[in-house]
Each structure stands twice: as C-alpha cells, then as structure tokens.
Amino acid sequence: MDESNKIAQEEANAQAPDPFTPLLTSTDWNAEWIRLQDFRRMADSVEFWDKRAPSFGSKDAPSPYILRFIELMDAEPGSTFLDMGCGNGGLAVPLAQAGHSVIAADFSRGMLNVLEQTVQAKGLQDRVSPVHMSWSDDWDAHDVGENCVDYAFASRSIATRDLEAALMKLNRAARKRCFCTLSTGASPRSDSRMLCELGLEDAIGRDWLYAFNILAVKGFEPEIAYIVSERNDSWATYDEALASMTRMVESAAMPLGEDRLQQAMAKLPAWLEAELVENPEAGTVNSHGETQCALTLRHPRQIGWAFISWNAR
Numbered sequence: 001m002d003e004s005n006k007i008a009q010e011e012a013n014a015q016a017p018d019p020f021t022p023l024l025t026s027t028d029w030n031a032e033w034i035r036l037q038d039f040r041r042m043a044d045s046v047e048f049w050d051k052r053a054p055s056f057g058s059k060d061a062p063s064p065y066i067l068r069f070i071e072l073m074d075a076e077p078g079s080t081f082l083d084m085g086c087g088n089g090g091l092a093v094p095l096a097q098a099g100h101s102v103i104a105a106d107f108s109r110g111m112l113n114v115l116e117q118t119v120q121a122k123g124l125q126d127r128v129s130p131v132h133m134s135w136s137d138d139w140d141a142h143d144v145g146e147n148c149v150d151y152a153f154a155s156r157s158i159a160t161r162d163l164e165a166a167l168m169k170l171n172r173a174a175r176k177r178c179f180c181t182l183s184t185g186a187s188p189r190s191d192s193r194m195l196c197e198l199g200l201e202d203a204i205g206r207d208w209l210y211a212f213n214i215l216a217v218k219g220f221e222p223e224i225a226y227i228v229s230e231r232n233d234s235w236a237t238y239d240e241a242l243a244s245m246t247r248m249v250e251s252a253a254m255p256l257g258e259d260r261l262q263q264a265m266a267k268l269p270a271w272l273e274a275e276l277v278e279n280p281e282a283g284t285v286n287s288h289g290e291t292q293c294a295l296t297l298r299h300p301r302q303i304g305w306a307f308i309s310w311n312a313r
Contacts, residue, residue, distance in 0.1 A: 029213040030164035036205065037161050039255035062094045065229045065305070069155055070094065072225050072307050073179055080149040082173050084135070085157020088114035089128070096127035103144060107134035135160045139169060146172050152312070153179035156188070156305065164214050171220075174312035182208040184226065184304035190248045191301045197271060198264040203252040208306030215310055225307040230300040232286060234279050234293040241276055241295055242269065275299070 062070075069091060075081070079100050083092045086104035088111050095102050096119070106112055112130045119128045133142045135158075152174035160166045170178045185192035186204045195203055208224075215222040235241040245268060253261040279296035286292055 024213075025217055027213070027217075029210050029217065030162065033163045033210045033214075034161055036210075036255075062090070063229070065227055066090050066094060068227050069179075069181065069307065070098075072227075072309070073151065073153070073177075075100065075151055079151060082144060082149045082152040082170070084152065084154045084170065085159075086115065086130075087111050087157070089118050091153075091155055092128055093118055093122065093124065096124040097122070099127075101127050101129075103129050103131055103149060105131040105133040105142070105144065107132070135166050135169070139173065144173055147175045148173055150174065150176045151179065154181075155179075156181050158182060158211070163210055164218075167211060167214060171310075171312050176312060177309060178312050179307065179309045180211065181227065181305040181307050182211050184208055184306050185302075186252060188231075188303050190252055191245075191297075192304075193299065193302065194245065194248070194271065194275075195252050195264075198249065198267045200249070200252050200256065200260065200264050203256055208308060211308055212306070215308070220310045220313075222308050222310045225309075227305040227307055229303045229305070231303055232279075232281065232292070232296055232300045234282070234286075234296045236293045236295070238272070238276060238295065240293075242272055245272055 077099060081092075081095055081100055081102045083095070083102055083104045086092045086102075086106050087108075089104060092102045092104040092115065104112075104115055106115075109132055112132055115128070116130055119125055119130075131142050131144065133139065133144065139145065152170040154166070154170060158166050158180055167178075167180070170180065184206060186195055192204055195201065212222050212224065233244070235244060246265070249264050249268060250261065253264055275298045276295050277298050279292055279294055281292045281296075282294050284292055
C-alpha cells in the first residue's frame with residue numbers, strides 16, 4: 001500500500017465507529033429527544049389549554065381509548081393514582097367512580113376548573129384532589145412526593161423537552177407501577193397516512209421509542225401494549241381543509257428541509273381532492289364536543305398510542 005492510500009485508510013479507520021462499542025445501549029436517547037424538540041412546533045401554552053378546556057373531550061361516557069387505558073393498568077381495588085396532565089378528568093373521573101383515589105394534576109387552571117365542576121356534580125370530592133402543577137415544577141412543593149401513590153401515569157400528556165426527567169418523576173411518585181402513552185406514528189395533530197402518501201414517511205417521529213429506550217437503558221423492563229383511536233376531522237370548506245392539512249405538512253416537514261416541504265406541498269391539493277368527501281355526520285357533536293362540519297376525509301385519521309408500563313423502584 002502506497003503512502004497516500006495508507007493515510008486515507010488510517011483516516012477512514014479513525015472516523016469509523018469502534019466495532020465493539022454498543023451503539024444501541026450507549027446512545028443518549030434523551031439527548032436525541034431534546035434535539036428533536038428543536039424541530040417541532042412550540043410547546044403548548046397554558047393559555048391555549050385554558051381556552052380549549054370548556055369543550056375538550058366533553059362527553060358523559062368514557063371513550064374506547066379511556067376504557068382500554070384503564071383495562072391495561074389492571075389496578076388493584078381501592079388504589080391511589082397520580083394522573084399527570086389530567087386535562088378535564090377523562091381518566092380521573094372514571095377512576096374515582098370505580099372507587100380509587102386520584103391526585104389529578106395539570107398546568108392548565110382552565111382544565112382543572114372544568115374537572116372541579118365535574119367532580120362536584122358527581123359527588124367525587126373525597127376521591128379526586130386537583131393540583132395545579134406542571135412537569136417542570138417542584139412536585140414535592142405540591143405534596144406530590146416520593147412513593148405518594150400506588151400508580152402514576154401520564155396519558156397522552158408527556159409534551160416535555162426533558163423526557164427522561166418526566167419519566168423519572170412518575171417513577172419517583174409511584175410505589176407500584178407507572179404508565180404512559182406516547183404516539184406510535186406522527187403527531188396526534190397530524191395524519192400519518194397522508195404524510196406517507198406525500199413522501200414524508202421519515203418525518204413520522206414514533207415518540208414511544210424514545211421513552212422505551214430511555215427506560216430500558218436505565219435498567220427498567222418496560223412493557224408495551226397498543227391503543228388505536230380515530231379522529232374524524234371536519235371542515236366547512238375545501239379551503240379550510242387545505243389550510244389545516246398545510247399546517248400538518250409544514251410542521252412535519254420542518255426537520256427535512258425546504259425542498260422536501262415543497263415536494264409534499266405540490267402533491268397535497270390532488271391528495272385532498274381525492275380524499276375529501278361530504279360528511280354524513282355533519283351537524284352532530286363529535287367526541288371532542290365539537291359540531292361536525294360539511295366535509296370530512298374519506299378515511300378517519302388513525303392515531304396509534306403505545307401504552308408503556310414499568311415497575312416503579
């Protein structure tokens with residue numbers, strides 16, 4: 001081997017990963033998660049959720065998602081729970097009705113106001129304790145301390161920059177077991193099928209993998225089940241639907257660059273023309289308490305959730 005080839009080979013060897021480095025287990029999954037957040041939309045503000053609280057998930061009967069979540073927790077009778085990111089009580093209320101005690105925490109005062117009204121109306125004041133608290137707060141200052149409940153969970157509510165810290169806060173609060181759900185596909189505000197058909201399949205984040213890997217690397221043995229829910233979006237006009245889908249595409253394609261965004265945007269009008277149909281449920285109220293409009297998609301959005309559980313320690 002001549003000198004120039006030898007130097008080139010030495011440089012290549014220096015850049016190549018050590019074949020004995022366990023890349024999977026040595027990867028800092030939380031650092032990757034934090035970098036991913038830099039490409040995502042801004043975190044939801046308290047004002048956003050306060051405004052949305054009166055109509056968010058407004059219905060009497062629990063949704064199939066809620067029923068499945070409770071089934072998968074398989075809690076012992078008369079247990080105590082921490083529901084972090086409780087919203088207006090979609091899980092806290094049926095758990096209390098089943099005889100459990102729930103610390104229901106949320107950073108939105110508006111959501112807690114709705115929860116408190118529901119708790120009062122149903123006579124559950126002795127079983128539900130609302131707490132105005134965020135992921136970044138000092139939980140001990142809110143009397144949510146170490147081993148304070150049997151079970152701690154976050155249902156579709158880990159929208160934090162530091163995922164590892166959030167998971168460990170749940171773990172610290174629970175004596176027995178922890179649960180959380182994270183998306184298996186695109187953001188719940190996006191349509192995974194649409195993104196794939198527009199050529200943006202690599203924009204689908206699969207958030208649950210980060211949580212699973214963080215827990216596994218830290219020595220836990222997380223278990224996985226899956227919950228699929230549907231969302232029937234509707235719009236009054238084609239232009240309104242196009243604007244909504246445009247926002248989805250722009251948000252998803254942001255990490256991929258301007259060229260990929262423009263390629264997807266060029267395909268979007270034809271895709272929407274083929275998928276947009278008259279809504280047979282127009283005028284009725286959907287599961288989110290919203291009156292459905294004249295147009296909807298031919299296929300409802302499928303939203304996949306990974307139900308992750310692990311023994312607290």
